[in-house]
Amino acid sequence: xxxxxxxxxxxxxxxxxxxxxxxxxxxxxxxxxxxxxxxxxxxxxxxxxxxxxxxxxxxxxxxxxxxxxxxxxxxxxxxxxxxxxxxxxxxxxxxxxxxxxxxxxxxxxxxxxxxxxxxxxxxxxxxxxxxxxxxxxxxxxxxxxxxxxxxxxxxxxxxxxxxxxxxxxxxxxxxxxxxxxxxxxxxxxxxxxxxxxxxxxxxxxxxxxxxxxxxxxxxxxxxxxxxxxxxxxxxxxxxxxxxxxxxxxxxxxxxxxxxxxxxxxxxxxxxxxxxxxxxxxxxxxxxxxxxxxxxxxxxxxxxxxxxxxxxxxxxxxxxxxxxxxxxxxxxxxxxxxxxxxxxxxxxxxxxxxxxxxxxxxxxxxxxxxxxxxxxxxxxxxxxxxxxx
Amino acid sequence: xxxxxxxxxxxxxxxxxxxxxxxxxxxxxxxxxxxxxxxxxxxxxxxxxxxxxxxxxxxxxxxxxxxxxxxxxxxxxxxxxxxxxxxxxxxxxxxxxxxxxxxxxxxxxxxxxxxxxxxxxxxxxxxxxxxxxxxxxxxxxxxxxxxxxxxxxxxxxxxxxxxxxxxxxxxxxxxxxxxxxxxxxxxxxxxxxxxxxxxxxxxxxxxxxxxxxxxxxxxxxxxxxxxxxxxxxxxxxxxxxxxxxxxxxxxxxxxxxxxxxxxxxxxxxxxxxxxxxxxxxxxxxxxxxxxxxxxxxxxxxxxxxxxxxxxxxxxxxxxxxxxxxxxxxxxxxxxxxxxxxxxxxxxxxxxxxxxxxxxxxxxxxxxxxxxxxxxxxxxxxxxxxxxx
Numbered sequence: 001x002x003x004x005x006x007x008x009x010x011x012x013x014x015x016x017x018x019x020x021x022x023x024x025x026x027x028x029x030x031x032x033x034x035x036x037x038x039x040x041x042x043x044x045x046x047x048x049x050x051x052x053x054x055x056x057x058x059x060x061x062x063x064x065x066x067x068x069x070x071x072x073x074x075x076x077x078x079x080x081x082x083x084x085x086x087x088x089x090x091x092x093x094x095x096x097x098x099x100x101x102x103x104x105x106x107x108x109x110x111x112x113x114x115x116x117x118x119x120x121x122x123x124x125x126x127x128x129x130x131x132x133x134x135x136x137x138x139x140x141x142x143x144x145x146x147x148x149x150x151x152x153x154x155x156x157x158x159x160x161x162x163x164x165x166x167x168x169x170x171x172x173x174x175x176x177x178x179x180x181x182x183x184x185x186x187x188x189x190x191x192x193x194x195x196x197x198x199x200x201x202x203x204x205x206x207x208x209x210x211x212x213x214x215x216x217x218x219x220x221x222x223x224x225x226x227x228x229x230x231x232x233x234x235x236x237x238x239x240x241x242x243x244x245x246x247x248x249x250x251x252x253x254x255x256x257x258x259x260x261x262x263x264x265x266x267x268x269x270x271x272x273x274x275x276x277x278x279x280x281x282x283x284x285x286x287x288x289x290x291x292x293x294x295x296x297x298x299x300x301x302x303x304x305x306x307x308x309x310x311x312x313x314x315x316x317x318x319x320x321x322x323x324x325x326x327x328x329x330x331x332x333x334x335x336x337x338x339x340x341x342x343x344x345x346x347x348x349x350x351x352x353x354x355x356x357x358x359x360x361x362x363x364x365x366x367x368x369x370x371x372x373x374x375x376x377x378x379x380x381x382x383x384x385x386x387x388x
Numbered sequence: 389x390x391x392x393x394x395x396x397x398x399x400x401x402x403x404x405x406x407x408x409x410x411x412x413x414x415x416x417x418x419x420x421x422x423x424x425x426x427x428x429x430x431x432x433x434x435x436x437x438x439x440x441x442x443x444x445x446x447x448x449x450x451x452x453x454x455x456x457x458x459x460x461x462x463x464x465x466x467x468x469x470x471x472x473x474x475x476x477x478x479x480x481x482x483x484x485x486x487x488x489x490x491x492x493x494x495x496x497x498x499x500x501x502x503x504x505x506x507x508x509x510x511x512x513x514x515x516x517x518x519x520x521x522x523x524x525x526x527x528x529x530x531x532x533x534x535x536x537x538x539x540x541x542x543x544x545x546x547x548x549x550x551x552x553x554x555x556x557x558x559x560x561x562x563x564x565x566x567x568x569x570x571x572x573x574x575x576x577x578x579x580x581x582x583x584x585x586x587x588x589x590x591x592x593x594x595x596x597x598x599x600x601x602x603x604x605x606x607x608x609x610x611x612x613x614x615x616x617x618x619x620x621x622x623x624x625x626x627x628x629x630x631x632x633x634x635x636x637x638x639x640x641x642x643x644x645x646x647x648x649x650x651x652x653x654x655x656x657x658x659x660x661x662x663x664x665x666x667x668x669x670x671x672x673x674x675x676x677x678x679x680x681x682x683x684x685x686x687x688x689x690x691x692x693x694x695x696x697x698x699x700x701x702x703x704x705x706x707x708x709x710x711x712x713x714x715x716x717x718x719x720x721x722x723x724x725x726x727x728x729x730x731x732x733x734x735x736x737x738x739x740x741x742x743x744x745x746x747x748x749x750x751x752x753x754x755x756x757x758x759x760x761x762x763x764x765x766x767x768x769x770x771x772x773x774x775x776x
Contacts, residue, residue: 146735156734202615203614203615217701219607219608220607220608222608224702224703225703226591226702226703226704227590227591227703227704227739228703228705228735228736228739229735230703230733230734231701231703232701233700233701236700236733237625237701238627238693238696238731239627239629240628241627241689241693248733249730250731250733301629305626305629308626309625309626309697309701311618312619312625313605313619313622313625313698313701313702314605314619315612315614315615315616315618316614317616342637342638342639343626343638345618345621345624345638346534346618347534347617347618348621350616351616
């Protein structure tokens, strides 16, 4: 683990932004040049950083500078997303570049089944390259639901049917690796904040749309957790007090109007065709069927109002919109953007909404990003530290 | 100004929590006992801290300890709230205790009028006690609208009709004092976070209800500002897309349903009595008039949904509800609490809503709390540092 604050600052900046000179590192971290040089030394000795060849400088501009760069192969990190029927895994390098992926089916999602399949998946992934097995100490695991990252406990996961499962402990005991467990949307947000659209932003948000509608928020550079573990519940913003009942019990939540299930239900009711699948509803809407088009329009308005609310309250610099729901973005994208523009308050309307497709590998990469964070003491989970 | 990080940590903790022993200070700040003793020394020498008489300890419990305490009279701070027709001022001590208050009317709210009356008010306040004039260096000013605290610029204030007024600079030039300007709801939140219900909370929110509906949020101990200067706009959360048009241009904002003007308008329309005042509407509702009662019920539901949204997204540990609208709390309090309970997601429903009356002195005290913060380098405005 990187322990000194100056080392942490230097490594984190190089991870996010790529090669920088010592002068630039000093300027950006607020450290003195001497402190940067001193902090870089053990990181170079340990192989995390290396010096690039001297940059060509203008004649007479002084001695050439050797920018510092992260050695991405110095250490590898496994990320695993737990879904109800599969484990999706990836090995990533130190800069969250995906090196190999694999998945295994789950016959059920009892914790001991998940643990056994997880062990098998880790073995398969680390077996791909000898250097993976030699240089992997940290695994990140992404789970839908209420997760206490510090203790590694999954407090509640409706999708998996779990309550109070000490997942990090189970997986560490089974594999001997350090395991950090995080909520899946938060994990995705970590990846996007450290290695994607969120680089360098203090305030950042990611919203996922699809079967569920969720978000995670970064404020002052840190993931927002909430005093009661609840935050970023954009899917449970009420946008219509007279709207349909949500699975959470309230009425008119964004999710009750805009999840794939909500869209499917309303089109089935309107058309009387109870056998329709979501894919068929998408086709109907693309063919111009009015009820299907209106269902997507209503969903898009609800999502747009929800994102505007998030932006008006928390003030992100940009919002990434992702999730499997993006496959139908042609049907509700305009409604999302229009409703956002109508409800964003003042200067908040300048906040851009950026679209990012979300293949399943991205969920695994998110989990791996959480494992990369665990290199840094301020993000390390306290409970499961493994044998690393 | 307190400059060393350890001094800052020790003074901030004693300001918020009152007398503590060095051992307790070390435990709470994470500093070593030696570092606490070293940090306290210059603060004692400068008169900010003093040692209390030894605490009685159990026999055999070792030598008695002298808790450290803040000397509240060491320095005074003026807080001024700018309203369209008055300046409201207060002198507060180092622990935000109000020592004296005064107000002066404004004939108009042009910046030069405000500056002249401000100078007069400061003179009147500091003239109350010789020690006020000797020991006051910092003034906090609270203004409704979009304020850039760092530069002291009021970017926009609809209530005052201001755009881009460099208020801190004007007031510093006129008085020679260091002036920090802050949005009024944020200032109130600083006072409540440092010296009130928010003490010790990492996540905290304050919501004001009345002519406007606003909020400010504390996350990880810091006031949330938003990347575009917009945050905490609970008044502009859309709770009914088909609702009435708000002054911001959108439809169905909390403010369009629940501000005093919104309540007044709907009752005037329903009763045909266009001459009604808000006070009369309150009386009608208390007498059981159905349209008036329903207007408050609708307002309460909108506020409750708005607070639930804030809690679901940001996750405060507690929410203080304040503002002149509390005077009618008997009419909509139940609706606020019911709607909050119905829409808070999962464990977020445990977040308590606390009521705090808001006499105008509290606005001035909020401004003074911002001035107290300016003692600490991380909160000091960069532009207007005065002659202090």
